[in-house]
Amino acid sequence: MTAVSVVELEGVRIRLGGRTILEDISMTVNEGEFIVMLGPNGAGKSTLLKTLLGLIKPSAGMVRVLGRPARRGNKDIGYAPQHRTLEADLALRARDVVGFGLDGNHWGVGLPNPKRKGLIDDVLREVDALNLANVPVGQLSGGEQQRLLIAQALLTNPRLLLLDEPLANLDISREGEIVALVTRVCRDRNVAVMLVSHDINPLLPVVDRVLYMANGHSALGTSDEVVTSQSLSQLYGSPVEVVQALNRLFVVGAET
Ligand SMILES: Nc1ncnc2c1ncn2[C@@H]1O[C@H](COP(=O)(O)OP(=O)(O)O)[C@@H](O)[C@H]1O
Numbered sequence: 001m002t003a004v005s006v007v008e009l010e011g012v013r014i015r016l017g018g019r020t021i022l023e024d025i026s027m028t029v030n031e032g033e034f035i036v037m038l039g040p041n042g043a044g045k046s047t048l049l050k051t052l053l054g055l056i057k058p059s060a061g062m063v064r065v066l067g068r069p070a071r072r073g074n075k076d077i078g079y080a081p082q083h084r085t086l087e088a089d090l091a092l093r094a095r096d097v098v099g100f101g102l103d104g105n106h107w108g109v110g111l112p113n114p115k116r117k118g119l120i121d122d123v124l125r126e127v128d129a130l131n132l133a134n135v136p137v138g139q140l141s142g143g144e145q146q147r148l149l150i151a152q153a154l155l156t157n158p159r160l161l162l163l164d165e166p167l168a169n170l171d172i173s174r175e176g177e178i179v180a181l182v183t184r185v186c187r188d189r190n191v192a193v194m195l196v197s198h199d200i201n202p203l204l205p206v207v208d209r210v211l212y213m214a215n216g217h218s219a220l221g222t223s224d225e226v227v228t229s230q231s232l233s234q235l236y237g238s239p240v241e242v243v244q245a246l247n248r249l250f251v252v253g254a255e256t
Pocket residue numbers: 016017021039040041042043044045046047048
């Protein structure tokens with residue numbers, strides 16, 4: 001049986017504002033894989049996700065999602081953007097905000113109300129937030145809001161889930177809950193997940209592979225292969241030390 005490639009990049013170069021952000025990225029992501037994306041600020045992690053969404057066009061190379069060129073409004077992709085705060089929506093109920101996931105690409109417009117409600121209830125249940133359905137978003141914690149964003153991204157039953165820094169600003173136990181939730185969703189739905197994080201440690205026990213981005217280039221492999229002094233020094237083009245202590249990995253010398 002041949003595995004379906006969910007993402008295929010070949011020689012992708014991205015230029016923004018006259019600067020080359022990504023030089024030459026090639027990689028393949030398989031069905032149901034859980035990938036964590038790491039790298040310093042400005043490495044192009046968010047840019048890469050937007051490229052998969054068809055929002056940014058490469059100046060060279062090939063981008064395919066499920067065998068087809070990247071395109072806007074692809075409902076095979078669920079996306080929770082970085083820095084997405086629900087501030088504009090604070091007065092809305094959780095279920096209304098989640099429902100935007102159906103309207104964003106006009107897919108849900110015109111769905112009969114009971115069907116719509118059923119779909120929203122299903123994803124709320126899946127992220128353990130059904131009890132929050134009618135609560136105004138402004139009354140929810142950061143972790144609860146993050147659950148809603150994940151629910152919203154799941155509404156169209158995607159094959160690829162892009163989560164841009166879903167662990168930012170969460171305390172350690174909320175962080176653990178979101179990691180557990182995403183892991184469960186990934187395994188139960190066999191959906192490929194690409195999750196951007198600034199820390200690999202909460203994800204080390206659960207991810208399949210690590211995509212490390214720096215200097216316009218990337219390294220993809222298991223954490224044992226990629227998160228090593230040798231591999232990261234090569235990627236950065238300068239000495240980087242990976243130190244293991246207290247059961248955690250620390251990357252030293254990478255951020256300038
Ligand atoms: N629309 C844009 N125009 C010009 N430069 C951009 C644009 N968007 C992002 N950049 C630049 O591209 C680089 C990569 O940004 P980003 O993908 O957000 O990095 P990351 O998510 O890894 O922190 C940064 O230097 C950023 O300033």
